[in-house]
Structure formats: structure tokens, C-alpha cells
Amino acid sequence: MFKSAYLERVFNDVLKKDNGQPEFIQAVETFFLSMDDIISMTPQIEKYGIMERLVEPERLIHFRVTWVDDQGITRVNRGYRVQFSSVLGPYKGGLRFHPTVNASTMKFLGFEQTFKNALTGLPMGGAKGGSDFSSIGKSDGEIMRFCQNFMLELYRHIGPDTDVPAGDIGVGAKEIGYLYGMYKKIRNESVGVMTGKGLTYGGSLVRKEATGYGLCYFVSEMLKTYRSDRMDDKKVVISGSGKVGLYAAIKAHELGAIVVGMSDVNGYIHDPEGLKMDIVTELASNGELSKRYHERTGCEYGNDPRGLWRVPCDIAMPCAIQNELDLESAKALVANGCYLVAEGANMPCTLEAEKYFTENQILFAPGKAANAGGVAVSLFEMSQNAMHYPWPYDEVDDKLKGIMKEIFFKCYTAARRYKNPYDLISGANIAAFLRVYEAMMDQGIQ
Known part of the structure; x- marks a missing residue:
């Protein structure tokens, strides 16, 4: 599976030790697939057991x-x-x-x-x-x-x-x-021991919106870099109607995109003219988006959430839960004109779906990069708690935009150097790994 005998050995150890933990094994496999070239260039990784230490939680x-x-x-x-x-x-x-x-x-x-x-x-x-x-x-x-x-x-x-x-x-x-x-x-x-707190007792402005907003800021950088384009008039489908999906839809709409489809646990809705964001906001907040929106507007409704991936679109944002978008759904998206997929949830695409997107030259933003806006604003909340001083909305939002732009640049730069400019999966894994690796080397074997 891997060119590196060292990676093959460590991965086989994971298979033995963590048998019956498919999600964890999938995450390790996806990460290791990006690491072959780094391993061959950096023998200290094997010498100091970096990968063995990384796959074992402290x-x-x-x-x-x-x-x-x-x-x-x-x-x-x-x-x-x-x-x-x-x-x-x-x-x-x-x-x-x-x-x-x-x-x-x-x-x-x-x-x-x-x-x-x-x-x-x-x-x-x-x-x-x-x-x-x-x-x-x-x-x-x-x-x-x-x-x-x-x-x-x-x-x-x-x-x-x-x-x-x-x-x-x-x-x-x-x-x-x-x-x-x-x-x-x-x-x-x-x-500041918890983040996501209410604004009355130490919470930060933009925290609830951060993951969805950050996802759209990341997609905007992708469009600008790869296609010299913007979000304007792009047809977007978004799975999930929780905080991530809802605020991704709101920000995409603000940036000029047309959100043509969304889903929740009860099904999906589709309107080729674009969903009405005021109604989406009202119903998503109550966890009743798909059925109630259909009842209010008469738009297309299906009781299988996976039907969303058959809706023609330019951009797809899976924002619900892990492994929600499988190979069959990936094929449907590509067949209906989708050219960019950005993960708003953690690992929402199966490994087979990821490979299919890559093979078909679909622009792909992995979750560890594209949905990092939430944790970034969590750190901002920690900083405000330590200072005992809240920051205004625009300041937090500007910091969020800057962080997402920087994350994209790190992933793109690493992809260009070690793989190819379009491989943001490897770019994200490599850029993140190098920072962790350097810190591990500096702090010694623990």
C-alpha cells in the first residue's frame, strides 16, 4: 500500500492493535498516504519513532x-x-x-x-x-x-x-x-476552560458561525487560486443543518453563491433558483429544515439525505458527519457537474470517494484544513478569557479570514513542493505534520 517499508510496518501495527476501530484506521491510512515522500527525505522520522508516537494517543x-x-x-x-x-x-x-x-x-x-x-x-x-x-x-x-x-x-x-x-x-x-x-x-x-460559551459569561463573537464561515473563506481562496474566480453565482449544495451547514449556507449566500440544496437527518431539499436564507435560518434553528421548508415553499423534497448529492451543482460542502459521502455519491456529484468539494465536517468523505474526486481532477478541500475556523476562533475565545476583555465582531471575523487564508496558503505551498498543486489532501497532511514533527524533535523523546 505504501512505498515506505517503515510506514507499511507502522500501519500494520495499527491494524493489529486497533482492530475494530475502522474510523481511526481510515484516518491513519489517509494521513500515511501523504507521507511516503517525506519519509524518504527524512530518516530521523523512523529513527525516533515519530509515526509510532503519532498514532498512539498520549x-x-x-x-x-x-x-x-x-x-x-x-x-x-x-x-x-x-x-x-x-x-x-x-x-x-x-x-x-x-x-x-x-x-x-x-x-x-x-x-x-x-x-x-x-x-x-x-x-x-x-x-x-x-x-x-x-x-x-x-x-x-x-x-x-x-x-x-x-x-x-x-x-x-x-x-x-x-x-x-x-x-x-x-x-x-x-x-x-x-x-x-x-x-x-x-x-x-x-x-477559560470551555469554549463556545455564551456571550454573557465569556464567549466570543463569531464562535458559532466560525466553522461554516471559515469553510467559505477557504473555498474562496481555492476559487481565486485555481480558477481565478469568485463565489458569485456558483450553485452550492450543503449537507447538514447544524451550526456548520447553516452558517456555511449563510456565508455562501452573502458571498454571492446560490445555495440550491441542503439536507438534514430527515431528507433533502432542492430549489434550482436558490433556497431562501431567511426561511432556512428560521427552520434550521429548530432542527426541522427539510420537511418544514418543503411544506412552506413546495420545493423538491426527498426523504433520503443522500439524494442531495444527485442535485446538479458547482460546489458541494458535506457538513454533517463522518463518511456521509460515499463512492456512489461522489460519482453522482461528478456526473452532475460538481468541480469542487470542501469538507465542513470531519472526514465526511469515504476514502473511496476521496480517491474518485482526485482521479477525476475535482478540487478537494480536506476537513482538517477547510473546517479549522471553529477551533481557530476557540483559541481567540481562550485569549479573550485570559485578557478578561472581549473583541468586537469585525475584529474576530477579520482574524478568522486571515487564519483561513494562511491555512490555504500552507496547504497549497506544501502540495506544490511535495506532490502537485492540486493535491490539498497531501498538502494539508504534510504542512501539519512538519510543524508537529519539528516540535516533537525539539522536545525530545517523551
């Missing part, structure tokens, strides 16, 4: 969360925090509450987060955490009790200079508030 914390529901029944969930790498700074990564959460998803997300954070150029290590708990169908009281009990286990492993969690799927403003409130009560201190 710490994997697995704990029980016990809570009581509204009927007085005791419930038990699993909680995780994977502190993957602290070589660049305090651990930083979100918390995900979703039934699919397990050790494999946490490790893959923490692994990806390490390199995503490296690309920002900011002092952040990589981590991820969460639980198989779902807030769907739960009362506010049940969500609060779960979050408080989750923090009763997590608090001993986090801190403003140790590990700073944020939100992710299933963890929004409500959950962050409950989690932070319990941490503050336990520790008797108000510090």
Missing part, C-alpha cells in the same frame, strides 16, 4: 456517566476524552454527544484534531471527547443532569492550560452552559 480516558431521568430511572452512558497530542500546546478539541460515539470515533477525531490545530499556527494540541448520550427526546432537566454528571468525571482532566474542550455534534450552547457551570462550581474559579 492519554485515553474512558469513564462511566450515571444520571437519573425524569421518571426517576437511573441511566448509564459512556464518556470519553482522548488527549492525543500536547506537543504544540494545551489539548484542544470538542465534545460530541451522539449514539455513534465510541473509542474509534474519539481516536479518529483526536488524531485529525492534532493536525487541524497545527495548521492554524496557534499553540494548541489535539484532543476529542464525548459520550454516546443523545439529547434528542430529553427534557432540559435530563440534559442538565447528564452534563453535570459528565463534568463530575471530566473536570479532573481539564483546565485552561491543560485541556480546553469545546462543543461538537450534540453539544451546543445549552450543553456548554451546563458543563461550564458545573466545572466552575467544582473548581470555584472562572477561567
